[in-house]
Amino acid sequence: MASYTTVPGSSSFITNMNDLGLSAFSSRSSVFSIPKCRKSVFKKIVSVMAPKQSQREPATTGSVKTAMTMTEKIMARASERPQLNPGENVWVNVDTLMTHDVSGSGCFAIFKREFGENAKVWDREKIVVIPDHYIFTADELANRNVDILRDFCLEQNIKHFYDIKDRSDFKANPDYKGVCHIALAQEGHCRPGQVLLGTDSHTCTAGAFGQFATGIGITDAGFVLGTGKLLLKVPPTLRFVMDGEMADYLLAKDLILQIIGEISVSGATYQTMEFVGTTVESLSMEERMTLCNMVIEAGGKNGVIPADATTFKYLEDKTSVPYEPVYSDERARFLSEYRFDISKLEPLVAKPHSPDNRALARECKDVKIDRVYIGSCTGGKTEDFMAAAKVFLNSGRKVKVPTFLVPATQKVWMDLYSLPVPGSGGKTCSQIFEEAGCDTPANPSCSACMGGPKDTYARMNKPMVCVSTTNRNFPGRMGHKEGQIYLASPYTAAASALTGYVTDPREFLQ
Numbered sequence: 001m002a003s004y005t006t007v008p009g010s011s012s013f014i015t016n017m018n019d020l021g022l023s024a025f026s027s028r029s030s031v032f033s034i035p036k037c038r039k040s041v042f043k044k045i046v047s048v049m050a051p052k053q054s055q056r057e058p059a060t061t062g063s064v065k066t067a068m069t070m071t072e073k074i075m076a077r078a079s080e081r082p083q084l085n086p087g088e089n090v091w092v093n094v095d096t097l098m099t100h101d102v103s104g105s106g107c108f109a110i111f112k113r114e115f116g117e118n119a120k121v122w123d124r125e126k127i128v129v130i131p132d133h134y135i136f137t138a139d140e141l142a143n144r145n146v147d148i149l150r151d152f153c154l155e156q157n158i159k160h161f162y163d164i165k166d167r168s169d170f171k172a173n174p175d176y177k178g179v180c181h182i183a184l185a186q187e188g189h190c191r192p193g194q195v196l197l198g199t200d201s202h203t204c205t206a207g208a209f210g211q212f213a214t215g216i217g218i219t220d221a222g223f224v225l226g227t228g229k230l231l232l233k234v235p236p237t238l239r240f241v242m243d244g245e246m247a248d249y250l251l252a253k254d255l256i257l258q259i260i261g262e263i264s265v266s267g268a269t270y271q272t273m274e275f276v277g278t279t280v281e282s283l284s285m286e287e288r289m290t291l292c293n294m295v296i297e298a299g300g301k302n303g304v305i306p307a308d309a310t311t312f313k314y315l316e317d318k319t320s321v322p323y324e325p326v327y328s329d330e331r332a333r334f335l336s337e338y339r340f341d342i343s344k345l346e347p348l349v350a351k352p353h354s355p356d357n358r359a360l361a362r363e364c365k366d367v368k369i370d371r372v373y374i375g376s377c378t379g380g381k382t383e384d385f386m387a388a389a390k391v392f393l394n395s396g397r398k399v400k401v402p403t404f405l406v407p408a409t410q411k412v413w414m415d416l417y418s419l420p421v422p423g424s425g426g427k428t429c430s431q432i433f434e435e436a437g438c439d440t441p442a443n444p445s446c447s448a449c450m451g452g453p454k455d456t457y458a459r460m461n462k463p464m465v466c467v468s469t470t471n472r473n474f475p476g477r478m479g480h481k482e483g484q485i486y487l488a489s490p491y492t493a494a495a496s497a498l499t500g501y502v503t504d505p506r507e508f509l510q
């Protein structure tokens with residue numbers, strides 16, 4: 001069936017939604033339907049053991065009997081099954097496990113408790129440890145967490161540990177990267193067709209590379225450390241088809257805010273969000289990462305984008321590890337399909353206090369703001385800063401509120417000081433930001449995206465209104481519980497910095 005909807009308070013650019021509900025799943029009658037809560041019955045688990053598995057077989061993609069989605073195919077290969085259906089529980093072989101300073105100490109402790117003090121991890125080359133959250137702080141417990149990462153990595157001879165020892169100057173630490181999800185991509189750990197698990201909810205970012213990537217808890221991660229396997233339920237897939245030319249005042253952040261506003265923060269609970277269509281194909285890898293980064297804000301298990309020439313180009317100089325992309329079969333079963341005409345989209349924000357509280361940026365033009373924050377795994381990549389610099393350059397004006405810039409990684413930080421901004425006559429982002437009166441780009445890390453200790457750079461230590469390129473705007477997310485966060489694209493954030501109000505970037509880009 002097809003239905004036509006008008007989005008309240010927004011452009012009615014959704015052309016239809018085809019419900020393709022299939023035998024195992026009840027079809028949805030409306031894009032606004034919310035799944036009912038069901039009571040679960042829990043049985044006491046007496047013991048958990050991964051079944052013995054042989055050496056991994058080659059991909060099943062050439063010999064599928066029933067059509068499968070990308071996610072089903074990746075999980076089928078990783079569990080050595082020829083065929084999988086949504087809802088099945090399977091033991092999956094993990095290609096990469098990532099952890100960071102906030103959750104690393106917990107999963108290492110669980111690993112030791114369950115496997116023994118002298119146990120060795122299943123594969124020292126498949127574990128990636130990235131300190132990134134609370135790095136530049138005097139908080140002793142936060143600092144201790146990084147020390148625990150170091151001790152464990154030394155003991156286990158972990159190959160990929162992106163350490164920081166000298167916190168007074170991050171540049172003195174060539175190994176230090178910064179925000180884990182961006183570092184994973186930049187260091188070549190994101191690979192099509194593979195399984196990447198991480199002890200962070202935004203691990204879904206890596207789905208941009210056509211892989212299964214999801215966040216897990218520290219207990220599961222402790223188990224993976226010891227076995228390299230995890231029991232996972234195969235999620236059903238929602239397909240989001242985005243076609244149409246994206247206007248040059250839009251970014252991927254607008255796309256994902258529109259989708260979350262459409263399906264709500266629980267609209268994709270334990271489901272895959274697969275993004276396809278000509279608009280998605282036109283996106284750079286960094287923009288695809290923005291799209292997948294926020295699937296967890298809709299409750300999604302994972303987000304995924306088919307690998308293509310853009311993906312392969314990005315990976316060219318980043319990894320020598322072999323990988324094999326997989327693609328959804330033409331007749332694959334999708335729980336629902338949503339179609340969007342992106343040519344009609346306008347710049348959006350998510351108002352406090354939920355990522356699905358969508359509004360047009362121009363509808364919020366009377367909202368006075370106290371600050372702007374450009375950073376995080378969502379909006380702190382090189383292209384995000386290039387976009388903000390473009391707005392400042394076009395305007396030729398100075399910011400009216402404090403504007404904080406936090407590069408996601410050390411590489412992004414270096415790009416800000418070295419790459420010329422197109423159309424600027426050779427100026428770098430850092431020069432343009434300085435001329436516009438922004439704060440100097442800060443040390444790369446998560447910084448105030450998740451609040452952090454009181455001395456965290458740009459933390460909201462009192463109630464204030466902030467336009468932010470981050471991904472969450474729940475009460476207290478960036479510090480003070482009465483702070484108000486408007487989530488926005490880097491274009492909208494920069495335009496808002498120039499006026500001191502939430503501002504549609506078209507004011508400076510047309």
Ligand code: SF4
Nearest residue numbers: 179376377446449450
């Ligand atoms: S930048 Fe923010 S959302 Fe991303 S990993 Fe760090 S704290 Fe989490």
